[in-house]
Amino acid sequence: MLELRLVQGSLLKKVLESIKELVNDANFDCSSTGFSLQAMDSSHVALVALLLRSEGFEHYRCDRNMSMGMNLNNMAKMLKCAGNDDIITIKADDGGDTVTFMFESPTQDKISDFEMKLMDIDSEHLGIPEAEYHAIVKMPSSEFARICRDLSSIGDTVVISVTKEGVKFSTRGDIGSANIVCRQNTSVDKPEESTVIDxxxxxxxxxxxxxxxxxxxxxxxxxxxxxxxxxxxxVVVEYKIAEMGYVRFYLAPKIEEEEEDTKP
Amino acid sequence: MAQTQALTFINEIQSLVSDKLQVVSYKWLSRNYMVSSDEAKRVLQEFVQKNEGELEVVYALSGWLKSNDRSYHVRLVTGPKLAEAQKEFDGDCSVQVYSVQASIPKDPALLWNAEFIQAEELFKQPSSDDNCLRDNRFCGISNSFVRRNVDASTVFSAAPQPKSAVGEGPTKINAVQQSPKNIARDSIDKADTKRQNVIKEVKSESNGTGNTVVLDNINKPTAAKEKALPLPTGKKKVQVDKSGSAAGGSLTSFWGRASAKPKPSTTSVENSSTVSNPAESTEDAQTACVEECDSGNDDNQNVSLRRSSNRKRRVVFDFSDEDEDVVNLASPDLPNKQLSQDSRQNDKSTSEKTTLNFDLQEENKSGVKEEKPTDQKAHLPLRENLSAISKCTNTEKSSSEKLHICAPDVRVNKDSVNNAPPCSPKRRKVMKTRIDERGREVIEVVWEGEETVVKKPDKVTTKKADSHTNAVNSAQATKKPPANSNAKNGKGGNKKAGNKDTKQGNILSFFKRA
Incomplete structure (x- = not known):
């Protein structure tokens, strides 16, 4: 028996929106510690790791570990039916082949049940070693999104270089090249707006x-x-989910091939 | 002299502050331009007066505080708070300009960032070098037991050590690459005669290597040119040197191609002087110099904005020269071989002078020997390439980058230069960009292929080949396939790192299945 009640239902919606583009089908693993997911994209270049700890749920009951294979697009469709303020409860029976999403409006005057078929997904779970990273950059997520968006209009790849001066995002394409340097900036009023380079x-x-x-x-x-x-x-791109866990994206770097540049 | 010097400072400060957004403090100024700290403060003061309101000033106040426990206090305050801060001091306090900058940095550490890097750089110099930091030359506080060596201007070894480049952007450049110029300037007054001597020495030495003619030619045109140059500041010879190179810089910015050549020529001069050391390859010296001069000029001339277009042009030019597609590579160990301080100094000063006369030199050279023409030609593209490379590097904000080249590779190149005919078509040049441990971007130019095949014992072609590094040793003239690289040149494009074919890595190659 599985029953997870999440008061801030919009959070689950956002989580799904964030990963469904990268991954189509994935197993959600439920254990007593939390609700997690790990999946690679179809080309095996990127990997998503999601963790929602049990403490973050208003009510968390997971009798035994279970893995539920879901099509994320379908799940997202269902979650879209929940209002932003709704409380979402995920329910599943041991050994069942469906999962139920229950949405309760904040005023409790509307309750919706969406039942979704589960899938059997043969997915590999990867062991991700704890690594010491050479550089960790913390920056406003919107800034990062903006940079990626802007650079992608110019080139296909981004070179991320971290020096003590700052972090540089650069790209190069047919029309030209672009470099964006973000310097460490810790003295802003709001900590969430700071850029910290470690x-x-x-x-x-x-x-x-x-x-x-x-x-x-x-x-x-x-x-x-x-x-x-x-x-x-x-690279690990991590978005923390307040008090609950995180979504981490791992992306394999592009490797320069030996004979790439034969410039005289 | 002092005045003109100050004038040049002010111009350069202007560009540092407004273009490079660097924090220019009196300490930095003092070390970078080899002037006393008092002088540096004075210059800053002057600069501030000239540019009132256009920049932010940090003042250093020092004096006794009014508060009960009387303590001597030194405080940095920004311009607007100056008056207020002054009130806290008892009686008169000294007010000096500590630094000027385009804006007050949010992080106060930025104030001495530049200084710190500079100091670090100075400390990192070989202990045999006696730089201004070690002998505390410019400090206002002196101790009679400390030996000072103000006149020993040769000390600054930064130029011959491209590797030692450190730190970040503008600061580093200035500290490292600008220094030759300054030294030259400084030292010339004192050691003018000396220098002459050295040049002669160099000449005679180069005789040994069979380059004499060339060298002579080089030197002469240099001199001529020097005179011919319009000298904005030129009152003294020192100034001439300076302005000469400065003119080179600005001309460069207007005439991409024309200037592209002259600069390398600088190198060649230096080169020839370095040749005096039999163990070195001329080419090495050249490249190293090209680099230095190039970047030095770039950064010093305050034309950084125009630069970019200039760069572009050069790169294109590179293409046009396909037929002589050879690249000269600098060996990183060049600096170690640097000779005496004197020669260094001279190298520098000479190189400065020569900035513009590559063409002349070329003509002269070609006249000299049958071999030379090829040689010369070969050099040309080499330089072009190099400059292109260094350009690229410069483009990256951290102009500190230097080229790294492996000694063996160098050999190959040089050889190829000497023996124009293509031999082994199997080599190709690869540029590798990496970030080194200090965060500088390093472009390595490496020849890949079967070296053994290429190697060919000897080749009389001048002793340049011989004069190579120890590792390379023995006269080997390896032939290189210009043709081959030409082909590549044509298609390759000079897009540098960004354009590399990259292969997308697979996440599975990093993480194991659980």
Missing amino acids: MNEPVSLTFALRYMNSFTKATPLSNTVSISLSNELP
């Missing part, structure tokens, strides 16, 4: 903007985003 070593990595842009769909979840970079490791 760098042990300078890093420079290249990523496909397409993926970055789909990561920024999670912008509504958090005011800040943290980007952790290490040479030879996938």
